[in-house]
Amino acid sequence: MTEGFGETVLRLADITVRFGPVTANEGVSLELRRGEVVALLGENGAGKTTLMNVLFGLYAADEGSVELFGQSLPPGNPRAALEAGVGMVHQHFTLAENLTVLDNIALGTRSLWSPVSGTRALRARVRALAEEYGLRVDPDATVANLTVGQRQRVEILKALVRDARILILDEPTAVLTPQESLDLFATLRRAVANGLSILFISHKLHEVEAVSDRVVVLRHGRVVAEAATAQTSRAEMARLMVGADIAAPAPRPARPGPVRVALRDVTTPARGTATGLRGVSMELRAGQVTGLVGVSGNGQTALAGLIAGLERPERGTLEIDGKTPAVWTPRTAVRAGIGRIPEDRHGEGTVGDFDLTENAMMELYSRWPFSRAGWIDRTSARAWAQKIIKRYDVRCPGPEAPIRLLSGGNMQKLILGRVMETAPDVILANQPVRGLDIGALTYVHEQLLAARDRGAAILLISEDLDEVIALSDVIHVLSEGRLSPGFERGTMTPTELGAWMTGAGFEDAA
Amino acid sequence: MRLEPIPAPSLARRAGFPALALGLTALIAMGLAALAGAAPGEVAWLVVKGAAGSKFALLETLNRATPLIFTGLAVAVAFRAKLWNIGAEAQLYLGAVATVVLGTGLLDWPAATLLPVLAVAAMAAGALALLVPTFLKTRFGVDEVVTTLLLNFVALLFVSYLLEGPLKDPMGLGWPKSEPVIDAARLPRIAEGLRLHWGFGLALIAAVLVWILQTRTIWGFEIRAVGLNLKAARFAGMPVNAVLVRTAILSGGLAALAGFSEVAGAKGNLTTDLSPGFGYTGIIVAMLALLHPLGVVVAAIFVAGIFVGADSMSRAAGVPSFIADITLASALLAMILALGLTSLRIRR
Incomplete structure (x- = not known):
């Protein structure tokens, strides 16, 4: 199956x-050859997603052309892209949860008027493809019961069943455990060996290094570099992405202080599909970063909600500075000196239609000087917002601009500033750098470490194992609502933590 | 061809599209007049003249606008918090009932003390009518659209029962109407010899107060935050349920003031046709005003003008006055379309 390898299957021109x-995007040209993995690198807002949407026919380009297998693609028509053999696996999956794997794969492939469903043939086909590419998944399982990794396999199968010759993967490893990522890479290698071509979008440079043949770096909508992966380095790639040298925060020894927050055998109820906590005990100490890893949906939301004041223990106790609070709400949490960086900055962290001033005072609005006998003091509020904007380098048109106009990174800087400026004793940082570019990410990490050195107790929740390992003094793993013991910095490898993430190591593990 | 959102529409777009909507509405109305066999230009002129062509016409329009300002404010306040109060009609009637129960002689006080007491009692009754659905919403997740809408019919049947029973006017020759309220319970005219009563002044004051509350106070900040992003409001530590309850009290109270003002100002007694759908029309008023309290005043006068003008035009030109209802319906639809288009653009 080596004939035709190296021919150009996709050509984006200008x-x-x-x-x-x-x-x-400005004058972006890109070629993808048969049997090749090209990694598309770039900071947030560099234009990667726009480019992929043009390629997939979701957007029509103002200028330039898309050519697939030598045929030019009519702009703005996803169906044409699908039929030409482009399969896209989005970062956020597009599966119907209440249907089976097979139904999801069949969706949209059958004529409404066809009298037969063809399920039998399809099941055989899915089985064969799953076998060939190492995509282990039960075709008759309901999607709602699948793990994130399994769902991703369904998405890839969906593309393969539609005879995709080109796969586009948008940040495919963001939600996977290290082991699942390795499995994915094995699948991709098989696909490439079979003559498929892959466009791989990622922030994680070591993954890019591991799977790609070529890297294309986008910055401010333009291609700034293109190189064979073997002839470049991680440092070089990072520099090209940002346009400046990036120094990772140097690890400094922590000086742990007294326990600020303690959970004693806490159990919380499951909420919908989100797992609750099962008998979790942990301590957050002053001057220490406690990292929490786990596959998404294993109780992180419940634990974060508990610290943030949204959730109360069903059993067990929560202690703040040694005392169990009588009332536990978001407001009492803020008053108890807990600074909270929420997981979802659009959904929970900000009100999109409020301006920066109003968003900056969201947590403090009922206190002096923002409230004077029930009247809002706009002047104080604006001064506060301006202070945050200046000190935390929030790039915005001004304090009166609606916050939805800001990029994710700048929105996060405002939230960070809102938290840090109150000098909290405890900081809950839930996915603080998700979707941020390297510049903003480094800044947020620096700020968190500075707060730690000042004596704050920090709980860092992230799906990015590398981030947690780099920043945390103690690491816990959550799996199905259970919490692992705390591992001191440097005592665990990513692979060992990955094993805990899958549930191995827990006492009641099967 | 596809529609694309515009993150920050310009002022020209934000003003231009609603203006275009009103123009389109006028065209539709004139087209209907032509279908009815009248000269469209003349019909339009007659509507304008009938609504604002004389002092009498203008005052009639303002009189008709008064309850619409109250119900429009009630809806605007509630919708800001995404509390979907479709029950302004019920709250209006309960406000009217409270006014009649206390105002027909039970409290024999001078006007200076009686009128404020009646207004507060009416507001309490209206607030109660919205608190029940709000409680069901916050406690059990019952959809308030359904409960408030259905309560309109319950309230009207309740009034109907009262007017056939306990509140029936013994001197009413068997008609289902209440006794007239005593003189001290009548809102005075704004000037001697004018039909316009102080209910209109009260409505203007209410609009300004609501505007100040929404833009300047902590409570208004909370209401807006809850309406725009409930999860973020809860996360920030706002007492979301308390905010909804406060909003319900305010909204129900404002709608009830429409009932108070109609009984104490315009009619003097309670009948089952006290409101020709003021509660429902309040929704149109609030939407046309884009939920802005001061905009409600303008929208209410505009809507009242169309009704009053169409009535007078109908008498002069022989075109059915139902044209007013159609005009308002198309104005609402055109406005909703215009709002959508304000923040969207067409791309090829």
């Missing part, structure tokens, strides 16, 4: 996409 005054 793609320019503008959104009003903003140019998302």
Whole structure:
């Protein structure tokens, strides 16, 4: 099956996409050859997603052309892209949870008027493809019961069943355990060996290094570099992405202080599909970063909710500075000196239609000087917002601009500033750098470490194992609502933590 | 061709599209007049003249606008918090009932003390009518659209029962109406010899107060935050349920003031046709005003003008006055479309 390898299957020529005054892509040209993995690198807002949407036909480019297998692709028509053999696996999966794997794969492939469903043939086909590519998943399982990794396999199967010759993967490893990522890479290698071509979007440079043949770096909507992966290095890639040298925060020894927050055998109820906590005990000490890893949906939301004041223990106790609070709500949590960086900055952290001033005072609005006998003091509020904007380098049109106009990184800087400026004793940082570019990410990490050195107790929750290992003094693993013992910095390898993430190591593990 | 959102629409777009909507509405209305066999230009002129062509016409329009300002404010306040109060009609009637129960002689006080007491009692009754659905919403997750809507019919049947029973006017020759309220319970005219009563002044004051509350106070901040992003409001530590309850009290109270003002100002007694759908029209008023309290005043006068103008036009030109209802319905639809288009653009 080596014939035809190396021929160009996809050619993007001089793609320019503008959104009003903003140019998302400018003269981007990209070629993908048969049997090749190309990694597309770039900071947030560099134009990666726009480019992929043009390729998939979701956006029409203002200038330039898309050519697939030598045929030019009509713009703005996803169906044409699908039929030409482009399969896209989005970062957020597009599966119907209440249907089976097979039904999800069949969705959209059958004619409404066809009298037969063809399920039998399809099941055989799915089985064969799953076998061939190492995508282990039960075709008759309901998607709602699948893990994130399994769902991703379904998405890939969906593309393969539709005879995709080109796979686009948007940040595929963001939600996977290290082991699942390795499995995914094995699948991708088989696909490439079979003559497929892959466009791989990722922030994680070591993954790019591991799977790609070529890297294309986007910055400010333009291609700034293109190189064979073997001839470049991680440091080089990071520099190209940001356009400046990036120094990772140097680990400094922690000086742990007294226990600020303690959970004693805490159990919380499951909420919908979110797992509750099962007998969790942990301590957050002053001057220490406690990291929490786990596959998404294993109780992180419940634990974060507990610290943030949204959730109360069903059994067990929560102690703040040695005392169990009588009332536990978000407001009492803020008053108890807990600074909270929520997981979902759009859904929970900010009100999109409020301006920066209003968002900056969201947690403090009922206190002096923002409230004077029930009247809002706009002047104090604006001064507060301006202080945060200046000190935390929030790039924005001004304190009166609606916050939804800001990029994710700047929104996060405002939230970070809102938390840090109150000098909290405890900081809950839930996915603090998700979706941020390297510049903003480094800044947020520096701020968290500075707060730790000042004596704050920090709980860092992240799905990114590397991030947690780099920052944490103690690491716990959550799996199905159970908490592992705390591991001191440097005592565990990513692979060992990955094993805990899958549930191995827990006393009641099967 | 596809529609794309615009993150920050310009002022020209935000003003232009609603203006275009009103223009389109006028065209539709004139087209209907032409279908009815009248000269569209003349019909339009007659509507304008009938609504604002004379002092009498203008005052009639303002009189008709008064209850619409109250119900429009009630809806605007509730919708801001995404509390979908479709029950302004019920709250209006309960406010009217409270006014009649206390105002027909039970409290024999001078006007200066009686009128404020009646207004507060009416507001309490209206607030109660919205608190029940709000409690069901916060406690059990019952959809308030359904409960408030259905309570309108319950309230009207309840009034109907009262007017056939306990509140029936013995001098009413068998008609289902209440006794008239005593003189001290009548809102005075704004000027001698004018039909316009102080209910209109009260409505203007209410609009300004609501505007100040929404933009300047902590409570208003909470209401807006809860309406725009409930999860973020809860996360920030706002007492979400308390905010909804406060909003319900305010909204129900404002709608009830429409009932108070109609009984104490315009009619003097309670009948089952006290409101020709003021509660429902309040929703149109609030939507046309984009939920802005001061905009409610303008929208209410506009809507009242169309009704009053269409009535007078109907008498002069022989075109059915139902055209007013159609005009308002198309104004609402055109406005909703315009709002959508304000923040969308077409891309090829």
